[in-house]
Amino acid sequence: MSALPQSEQxxxxxxxRENSQNTSMTNRFATIIKAxxxxxxxxxxxxxxxxxxxxVLLIFIPLSFLSHHLHWDAALxxxxxxxxxxxxxxxxxxxxxxxxxxxGQTLAGLLNASFGNAxxxxxxxxxxxxxxxxxxxTSMLGSILSNILLxxxxxxxxxxxxxxxxxxxxxxxxxxxxxxxxACITLVIPAAYHSTQxxxxxPDGQSTVASIISGFSDLxxxxxxxxxxxxxxxxxxxxxxxxxxxxxxxxxxxxFFEAKDAPEEEEAKMSVIAAASGLLGVTVITSxxxxxxxxxxxxxxxxxxxxxxxxxxxxxxxxxxxxxHVTSVFMAMKGKMEISITICVGSSIxxxxxxxxxxxxxxxxxxxxxxLFFANFETIVLFASVLLVNTLxxxxxxxxxxxxxxxxxxxxxxxxxxxA
Numbered sequence: 001m002s003a004l005p006q007s008e009q010x011x012x013x014x015x016x017r018e019n020s021q022n023t024s025m026t027n028r029f030a031t032i033i034k035a036x037x038x039x040x041x042x043x044x045x046x047x048x049x050x051x052x053x054x055x056v057l058l059i060f061i062p063l064s065f066l067s068h069h070l071h072w073d074a075a076l077x078x079x080x081x082x083x084x085x086x087x088x089x090x091x092x093x094x095x096x097x098x099x100x101x102x103x104g105q106t107l108a109g110l111l112n113a114s115f116g117n118a119x120x121x122x123x124x125x126x127x128x129x130x131x132x133x134x135x136x137x138t139s140m141l142g143s144i145l146s147n148i149l150l151x152x153x154x155x156x157x158x159x160x161x162x163x164x165x166x167x168x169x170x171x172x173x174x175x176x177x178x179x180x181x182x183a184c185i186t187l188v189i190p191a192a193y194h195s196t197q198x199x200x201x202x203p204d205g206q207s208t209v210a211s212i213i214s215g216f217s218d219l220x221x222x223x224x225x226x227x228x229x230x231x232x233x234x235x236x237x238x239x240x241x242x243x244x245x246x247x248x249x250x251x252x253x254x255x256f257f258e259a260k261d262a263p264e265e266e267e268a269k270m271s272v273i274a275a276a277s278g279l280l281g282v283t284v285i286t287s288x289x290x291x292x293x294x295x296x297x298x299x300x301x302x303x304x305x306x307x308x309x310x311x312x313x314x315x316x317x318x319x320x321x322x323x324x325h326v327t328s329v330f331m332a333m334k335g336k337m338e339i340s341i342t343i344c345v346g347s348s349i350x351x352x353x354x355x356x357x358x359x360x361x362x363x364x365x366x367x368x369x370x371x372l373f374f375a376n377f378e379t380i381v382l383f384a385s386v387l388l389v390n391t392l393x394x395x396x397x398x399x400x401x402x403x404x405x406x407x408x409x410x411x412x413x414x415x416x417x418x419x420a
Contacts, residue, residue: 238353
C-alpha cells in the first residue's frame with residue numbers, strides 16, 4: 001500500500017500543531033485568569049464583600065453620593081463620607097494582602113508601597129487639588145503619628161494581655177527607626193530655613209499665625225522660592241532613598257525584618273485577578289468619597305467650631321488607617337510582633353518618604369505650592385514622637401506599659417490640636 005502524498009499529510013500535521021498551540025494559549029490564559037488552587041471569581045468576590053461585618057458600613061457609600069449631589073447639611077456630608085471610607089480602607093487592605101501573598105517579595109513590597117497607603121494618597125491628592133494645603137499637611141502628619149503612637153501603642157497593649165513581654169528583630173526595628181529620624185530631619189530643615197527668612201515677630205507680631213495658616217505667606221519672594229527649591233529637591237531625594245530602603249528591606253537584608261519563626265501561610269481567599277479588579281474598583285470609589293469628605297471639611301469646621309487641624313491630624317488618619325489598626329493589633333495578639341512593627345513603623349516611613357514627597361511633586365506639576373515646611377509646633381511634636389518610639393523599640397522587646405506611654409502621648413497631641 002503506497003504512502004499518502006506529502007501534500008495530503010501536511011494539513012493534518014499543521015492542524016495538529018495549530019490545535020496544540022491553541023490549547024496551550026488557552027491554558028496559559030486560564031492560568032492568568034485563575035491559577036490552579038485559587039478560589040473562583042464568585043468565591044473571591046463573595047469573600048471580598050461578605051467577609052467581615054464591617055462591610056455593613058458600605059451602605060454609607062450611596063448616602064455619601066446622595067448627600068453631596070443633593071447638597072445636604074455639611075455635617076451629614078462629612079459624616080457619611082467619613083464612615084464610608086472606613087470599610088473601603090479595610091477592603092483596600094484585604095485586596096492588597098491577597099495580591100501580595102501570590103507574588104515575590106520585591107513585587108509585594110512595591111505593591112504595598114503603591115496601595116498600602118492608598119487612602120492617604122487619595123485624600124491628600126483630593127485636598128491638594130482643592131487648594132487645602134493645610135489639610136494635606138496635617139493629614140499626612142496625622143497618619144505618621146497615628147501609626148507610630150496610636151496603632152503601635154494599641155498593639156503593644158494588646159500583646160501585653162497575652163504575653164508578659166514580646167520580642168521582635170531589634171536590628172530591623174532600629175533600621176526603620178533610623179529612617180524615621182531621617183524623614184523627621186528633612187522636615188526640621190525647611191522649618192529652620194523658614195525661621196531664618198522670617199522677620200522676628202513679623203508685621204504686628206502675626207508671623208506665627210500667618211505661617212500656620214498659609215505655610216509661607218510671611219516670606220518675601222526670594223524666601224518663598226528658596227523654600228520651594230528645598231522642598232522639591234528634598235522630595236526627589238527622599239523618593240530615591242525610599243527606593244533604596246525597599247531594596248535593602250526586600251532584597252539584600254530581608255533577614256533583618258523577618259520573624260525568627262516564619263508565620264504559617266494562610267489559605268488564599270481571592271484570585272490575583274479578582275483581587276486586582278477589586279483593588280481598582282475600591283480605589284475609584286474611595287477617590288469620590290474622599291473628594292466629598294474634603295469638600296465638606298471647611299463648612300463643617302466653621303459651622304460646628306471643630307478646629308481644622310484636629311480634623312486633618314486626628315480624624316482623617318484614624319479613618320484612613322482603619323485596616324492597619326485592626327491588622328496590627330490582631331497580629332500582636334498572635335505574637336507576630338515583627339509584622340506589627342512592619343505595619344506601624346513601615347507605614348509611617350511610606351507616608352514620610354513616599355507619600356509626602358509624591359504630593360509635593362504632584363503639587364509642583366499642578367501649580368500648587370505645597371512644601372515640606374510645617375509649623376514649629378508640628379515639627380516639635382513629630383520629633384518628640386519619633387524620639388519616644390525609637391527609645392522604646394531599641395531593645396527589641398515590648399510590654400503593655402510601653403504601649404500605654406505611646407497612646408498617652410497621642411492623646412496629649414490630640415488634646416493640643418483640639419485647642420489649637
